[in-house]
Amino acid sequence: MAAPTTGLVSGTIEFSCVDGPGNRFVVFLQGCTFDCAACHNPYTISACIDCGDCVPGCPSGALSMVRDRVVWAEDLCLGGDECLTMCPHNASPKARTLGIADVLRQIEPAAPFLSGITVSGGEATVQADFVAQLFAAVRARWPTMTCFIDSNGDAPAATWDLLEPVTDAVMVDLKCLDPSLHHRLVGAGNRQTLASIQGLHARGKLWEVRLLMLPGLNDDDDLLARTGQWLAAIDPTMRLKVIGFRHHGVRPTPLPLIEPTTAQKEHYASLLREHGQFEITVI
Amino acid sequence: MVPNITLKVHPQLTSDSVIEDAVRTVFETGKPHFVNHPMMVGDHGEAYAAVSCYNSLKIGGGSHTLVRLNLKEAALRCAGGVEEFCATTLPEYAELTAELIEARIRSLVEEQQFFEHSWLVEEGLISLDRFSAMFGVFGLAECVGTLLEHEGIQARYGHDEAANAAAYRIIERVAQIVAERPLPYCDGGAGRAYLHSQSGIDLDQDVTAGTRIPVGDEPSMREHISVCAPHHRHFASGVSDIVHVDETAVRNPQAMVDIIRGAFEVGMRDFTFNLDSNEFIRITGYLVRKSDLVDIDTRGARHGSDYLAAGAEANFHLTQRAVKRVGSAELGARPAVID
Numbered sequence: 001m002a003a004p005t006t007g008l009v010s011g012t013i014e015f016s017c018v019d020g021p022g023n024r025f026v027v028f029l030q031g032c033t034f035d036c037a038a039c040h041n042p043y044t045i046s047a048c049i050d051c052g053d054c055v056p057g058c059p060s061g062a063l064s065m066v067r068d069r070v071v072w073a074e075d076l077c078l079g080g081d082e083c084l085t086m087c088p089h090n091a092s093p094k095a096r097t098l099g100i101a102d103v104l105r106q107i108e109p110a111a112p113f114l115s116g117i118t119v120s121g122g123e124a125t126v127q128a129d130f131v132a133q134l135f136a137a138v139r140a141r142w143p144t145m146t147c148f149i150d151s152n153g154d155a156p157a158a159t160w161d162l163l164e165p166v167t168d169a170v171m172v173d174l175k176c177l178d179p180s181l182h183h184r185l186v187g188a189g190n191r192q193t194l195a196s197i198q199g200l201h202a203r204g205k206l207w208e209v210r211l212l213m214l215p216g217l218n219d220d221d222d223l224l225a226r227t228g229q230w231l232a233a234i235d236p237t238m239r240l241k242v243i244g245f246r247h248h249g250v251r252p253t254p255l256p257l258i259e260p261t262t263a264q265k266e267h268y269a270s271l272l273r274e275h276g277q278f279e280i281t282v283i
Numbered sequence: 284m285v286p287n288i289t290l291k292v293h294p295q296l297t298s299d300s301v302i303e304d305a306v307r308t309v310f311e312t313g314k315p316h317f318v319n320h321p322m323m324v325g326d327h328g329e330a331y332a333a334v335s336c337y338n339s340l341k342i343g344g345g346s347h348t349l350v351r352l353n354l355k356e357a358a359l360r361c362a363g364g365v366e367e368f369c370a371t372t373l374p375e376y377a378e379l380t381a382e383l384i385e386a387r388i389r390s391l392v393e394e395q396q397f398f399e400h401s402w403l404v405e406e407g408l409i410s411l412d413r414f415s416a417m418f419g420v421f422g423l424a425e426c427v428g429t430l431l432e433h434e435g436i437q438a439r440y441g442h443d444e445a446a447n448a449a450a451y452r453i454i455e456r457v458a459q460i461v462a463e464r465p466l467p468y469c470d471g472g473a474g475r476a477y478l479h480s481q482s483g484i485d486l487d488q489d490v491t492a493g494t495r496i497p498v499g500d501e502p503s504m505r506e507h508i509s510v511c512a513p514h515h516r517h518f519a520s521g522v523s524d525i526v527h528v529d530e531t532a533v534r535n536p537q538a539m540v541d542i543i544r545g546a547f548e549v550g551m552r553d554f555t556f557n558l559d560s561n562e563f564i565r566i567t568g569y570l571v572r573k574s575d576l577v578d579i580d581t582r583g584a585r586h587g588s589d590y591l592a593a594g595a596e597a598n599f600h601l602t603q604r605a606v607k608r609v610g611s612a613e614l615g616a617r618p619a620v621i622d
Binding site (some may be wrong): 014016025110112113 | 508531532535538544549
């Protein structure tokens with residue numbers, strides 16, 4: 001095991017019911033390998049470069065420049081998102097470098113209420129060493145807690161080798177089955193993600209696959225059918241989350257992003273069901 | 284409609300699936316409440332019952348009377364701070380409360396001879412030796428604010444350490460006073476009244492119920508539960524803090540099961556929650572439909588309890604509770620869904 005590492009943490013939530021089973025503590029890591037046009041938390045994509053553009057815009061004076069570094073005074077922060085919206089670099093001045101002990105200390109008061117923890121982001125696997133050590137520490141401290149990862153799947157087998165012994169399950173986003181459309185929507189290819197979904201299932205660690213639906217872009221009936229077939233070939237009973245795109249938090253983009261209607265979402269679900277007895281949740 | 288139903292929860296003996304069934308029932312109807320069975324048994328023995336107005340008493344017993352002490356008003360009659368309140372003002376008003384309780388008990392038992400004449404006793408449904416009385420308190424939040432102001436400190440119960448500490452100090456002092464004040468015909472409570480954290484009736488205005496954090500001013504869910512839980516052990520005859528839950532919890536009832544278990548583990552006696560989008564809402568012990576509350580003054584009400592609830596709603600702004608996001612909201616007010 002490597003020497004104790006630190007992680008660049010965008011933020012945490014004590015209680016979440018949408019990041020895996022039960023009530024969970026969620027750690028959002030800063031930094032992602034993708035740059036999705038539809039990203040609803042784009043301020044988690046990059047690390048802060050201390051340009052200082054966000055500093056004057058903070059309504060509570062919680063941001064300042066100290067020796068050319070942006071400093072966030074957490075006790076003055078009112079929880080607004082002016083700095084996040086303003087950042088020209090897809091970063092956040094609130095991201096903190098934390099050690100394992102720091103994170104455990106944050107989890108402690110919530111522990112009696114938790115099924116476990118989930119690491120999300122950003123992209124959790126970018127800081128796989130930190131995640132692996134965190135999970136080991138969580139399991140040692142609270143043996144009944146489960147450790148989940150929310151991931152874009154864009155990681156090689158070696159990363160899953162590292163995480164497998166300490167991770168209970170992974171929730172993977174499949175942005176798009178078609179490689180060139182995937183590139184258009186996300187700025188990167190899907191080869192690793194497809195391999196990860198298959199590999200995680202083989203390891204018995206695939207919790208669910210999430211499909212973010214963008215009407216007119218990745219919701220073509222034929223593409224959906226092929227997606228259903230591809231997923232069914234791996235496991236026709238797997239959990240799927242069909243998520244309708246929402247504008248909140250999304251950056252301006254030339255791509256025509258639209259929110260699907262309830263009827264459209266139901267259509268996606270029934271189309272997928274033609275190819276497998278998936279356990280589908282529509283959000 | 285005022286149905287009373289409470290699930291007694293034992294940490295080992297009550298399964299997740301039973302609690303989850305109850306949680307799903309709350310999503311639909313706003314009931315049941317959940318109580319900490321071992322804590323209740325510790326105070327009452329196995330034969331106890333919990334009813335929807337957050338009353339818990341021995342089966343076969345009851346309470347001669349409930350007299351409530353308004354801590355907010357008591358603090359306004361104290362020139363000093365927390366310590367002076369606990370040393371002088373509180374004992375004075377607590378004794379007046381006890382005197383009133385005693386007078387009522389004696390009237391009921393000795394003058395009216397209720398227990399000599401009641402068919403309930405004759406049929407063996409109740410017995411005097413299982414009875415006690417209820418000493419209620421409310422307005423703790425305002426009481427704390429006032430006393431700390433007298434000390435030159437601005438602090439809010441539920442948000443500031445100083446206020447939370449003052450709240451615990453005051454309640455512990457009340458508990459001590461009540462434990463040391465014998466009352467007649469209260470064998471059910473070992474010769475003393477039970478403490479009750481009294482949630483508001485429709486007459487109360489500008490005062491927070493019981494030992495609750497003021498409506499609309501609640502901190503995060505975890506903090507809300509953790510701040511209020513330490514009071515619960517003192518209130519054998521009932522206490523309630525109502526947690527408002529986002530509708531995203533409906534798709535993940537296991538999350539509420541986890542929270543309920545956690546709440547009891549950190550010492551809550553009663554756990555009650557409302558679903559933000561629920562048609563039914565619990566207001567001061569009455570279960571009403573939100574749609575029945577609208578325009579009640581012009582249209583009238585379907586059920587008698589709607590009037591009481593409407594009064595309580597108008598005075599308490601209960602439909603304004605800060606929603607606790609058991610959800611994906613990140614720091615700040617965003618409703619973003621992480622996935």
